Amino acid sequence: MAALYEGYTLCGLAPAQNLSNSGIQGIETERDSDYVVVTDTTRSVTLYKVSDQKPLSSWTVKQGQTLTCPAVYNSQTKEYVAVSDSKVIRIWKEEDLLLDKAFKATVSSDVWRVHCAAGGEPVVLFQRGAVRLLDSLLSAPQQPIEEVLSPEEAISWSTIVVTETQQFIIFTTEQKGDTFLYLQRLNPNTLQRYRLERQEPGLTPLSFSASYRDKHIRLLYLYSNGNVYQSVVSVRGLVADEGTQALPLPRSLQLGLPVGDGQLEAASAQVLDEAHVAVVGVPHPSAGAGKDFLCIWNTNFQTLQAGKEMAGKIYGQLWSYSNxxxxxxxxxLSVIPYECPKSSLASALGKLRQAKIEESKAPTLVPSWNNILHEEKAHPSRTAETRKTRTTRKSQSASSLTSDQVLELIKTAPIEEVQKEVEGLLSRMDIQDLQTSVGQLASTLVSRSLDDPAFYTPSSLAQLVHTRCLCHSVCPDLVLLALERKDYFLCQLCLQFFPDIPEAVTCACLKAFISMSDADAGQVSLEPDSVSFMESLMARELGPAGLQNGFSPNAMDEDHSDDTRAENKEKTSTPPEQICPVGLYKAALLNEVLQTAYSDSFLLPHLKDLSSQHVVLFLQYLQFLYLKYSQESFPQMHGLRSPSLTQIMDWVCLLLDAHFTVLVMTPEAKGLLKSLHSFVKSQVRLVSELGKIEGSLQELNKMKTKKEVGKYSIEIIELF
Structure with missing residues (x-):
């Protein structure tokens, strides 16, 4: 099944005053998939390295001038090409600082767009439909440019498509309610015109996307009523220009997206592969009105594969490069990584068998959740068998209510009946769209629970989370409801299975977990693996000579003074940091927070809401984890729910960044900060030594070995 992963911010935007325009004119790839060129709608072009989320270079035209075409990168000459004021073509290199001093040429007709495929020569498309290769145009910038379009026809969208041997400039135009498609082949130079089938009166496509596959160019376009169509044109047998004659272009309906009562205003559909389409600006089937989502749909099976709520206004713009x-x-401007595995019926219905590691985890744990919630201390194997038998018996005798009937029943029926029918619905295998049904069920259950304090179905909500077809974007109030009802087991499940929990909700969970007493936490039934990990961790004593990850708790820093050495020698009792500062179950919940995905810039403001006492306690727990991980005898139990050493160190840095001033002025934090400083220095020293080893290994790798070595030889290798 397709998936959307945790995104990150590439840059900020400066949208127009009326918020109708994002301020971005275009995004193009540069030297490789990790570099993009972003052109704003006014004066600037900026080069970004995507993985580092930072700008490398930026160029701006003079005040009063405007960039009217997104900049493209010519990989042949390693130059950038853009157009200002519709007629001035500008070409520059990365080392050029001022655009005004770079090469520029004025042409005789207005330019619509410059396109450049990877490894190809830039192509200039003029507003009246003419096409020129950049080099031939610059040889005579004032050459006359013919008018291909009729007087009332205007270009609305264009792109470049590369086949095995040719390049095609594809553009669409609008004229009196009609939409036309032009295919311009560059070598040999031929042009073909097509007329798209008309939609309802007054409806024109909101977005276009083109792809090439199996000797055919496939055009995908989205209308404001939610219909997504595809038209296919063969690249073979394209004839020369036949004047104004337009051939009819058949279409096929790919998707009928839900739009609610109104029409779409700012939306876009982008082809990802032969079976998946990314759509932005279209309501999510399980969410309320007024929420903007990024979704991936499977066109083969008409199913929603992944969804992610996007904060703020959507402008109907979407680009896709390198997954x-x-x-x-x-x-x-956000970057959202995605994955689209090969389309199959099993993956579309969420039934595709996962890797062996995932198979070994999920099936053994799913049946036992209901028993854990009711604190049945049954043997795991016997519990799973009993639950399986009970589920089978219920599924055979339960009335076959449809998903819509169960949704109506949830609104008024008693708790016991609701839990029975939801469980029965999930146990049947005839649900057509599991992901959409699960989202609707969860939203309806949460909505009634918020309205009626006496209604709450923890077991049903836990089962819905365990389907792995639910995420925070689909049901954003679920985690907050669990916190309100103090259902920390459900909170733990959401933190484990939801990939898109916002940083504000993560901090709300952290605040709730660290605020409750160890006695209250001990009464909570939690996921067994997380508890088992902490039990094994607390049962081990710190070895006196343990050394791992470059740190030994008894080792002294080389640059300590003599007074500090004497002071440390006097301490013979067990250091308090070797004792876990929180209880077993509270620690298991905190570990779930440590393993939740986040973005630093969004998390830091919410961390500032923690009190100084909670920050000190959390830092003490992180220090305890670090010391345990540093033991030489500590086994890395990958099969259990446990945070990594990197996650522990990252959270230490986050807390110190958010509360540094408060901690410095808090007397009880003085010793803690000194201890944290020591093992942060040890990590720096370890990384430094690893860097030296890496350099030595690289030098060894560069050495050329002799092809013929005698029976006996001596080699001397010097490492610098």
């Missing part, structure tokens, strides 16, 4: 989606929303 990353670039989407402007609100005042942010």
């Amino acid at each position: 990353k989606l670039f989407i402007p929303h609100g005042k942010t």
Whole structure:
């Protein structure tokens, strides 16, 4: 099944005053998939390295001038090409600082767009439909440019498509309610015109996307009523220009997206592969109105594969490069990695068998959740068998209510009946769209629970989370409801299975977990693996000579003074940091927070809401984990729910960044900060030594070995 992963911010936006425009004119790839060129709608072009989320270079035209065409990168000459004021073509290199001093040429007709395929020569498309290769145009910039379009016809969208041996410039135009498609082949130079079938009166496509596959160019376009169509044109047998004659272009309906009562205003559909389409600006089937989502749909089986709520206004813009989606929303340009495995019926219905590691985890744990909630201390194997038998018996005798009937029943029926029918519905295998049904069920259950304090179905909600077809974007109030009802087991499940929990909700969970007493935490039934990990961790004593990850708790820093050495020698009792500062179950919940995905810039503001006492306690727990991980005898139990050493160190840095001033002025934090400083220095020293080893190994790798070595030889290798 397709998936959307945790995104990150590439840059901020400066949208127009009326918020109708994101401020971005275009995004193009540069030297490789990790570099993009972003052109704003006014004066600037900026080069970004995507993985580092930072700009490398930026160029701006003079005040009063405007960039009217997104900049492209010519990989042949390693130059950038853009157009200002519709007629001035500008070409520059990365080392050029000022655009005004770089090469520029004025042409005789207005330019619509410059396109450049990877490894190809830039192609200039003029507003009246003419096409020129950049080099031939620059040889005579004032050459006359013919008019291909009729007087009332205007270009609305264009792109470049590369086949095995040719390049095609594809553009669409609009004229009096009609939409036309032009295919311009560059070598040999031929042009073909097609007329798209008309939609309802007054409806024109909101977005276009083109792809090439199996000797055919496939055009995908989205209308404001939610219909997504595809038209297919063969690249073979394209004839020369036949004047104004337009051939009819058949279409097939790929998707009928839900739009609610109104029409779409700012939406876009982007082809990802032969079976998947990314859509932005279309309501999610399980979410309420007024929420903007990025979704991936499977066109083969008409199913929603993944969804992610986007904060802020959607502008109907979407770009896709190298399994990353670039989407402007609100005042942010976000990068959302995605994955689209090969389409099959099993994956579309969420029934595709996963890797062996996942198979070994999920099936053995799913049946036991209901028993754990009711504190049945049954043997795991016997519990699973009993639950399986009970589920089979219920599924055979339960009435076959449809998903819509169960949704109506949830609104008024008693708790016992609701839990029975939801469990029966999930146990049947005839649900057509599991992901959509699960989202609707969860939203309806949460909605009634919020309205009626006496209604709450923890077991049903836990089962819905365990389907792995639910995420925070689909049901954003679920985690907050669990916190309100103090259902920490459900909170733990959501933290484990939801890939898109916002940083504000993560901090709300952290605050709730660290605020409750160890006695209250001990009464909570939690996921067994997380508890088993902490039990094994607390049962081990710190070895006196343990040394791992470059740190030994008894080792002294080389640059300590003599007074500090004497002071440390006097301490013979067990250091308090070797004792876990929180209880077993409380620690298991905190570990779930440590393993939740986050973005530093979004998490830090919410961390500032923690009190100084909670920050000190959390830091003490992180220090305890670090010391345990540093033991030489500590086994890395990958099969259990446990945070990594990197996650522990990252959270230490986050807490110190958010509360440094408060901690410095808090007397009880003085010793803790000194201890944290020591093992942060040890990590720095370890990384430094690893760097030296890496350099030595690289030098060894560069050495040329002799092809013929005698029976006996001596080699001397010097490492610097």
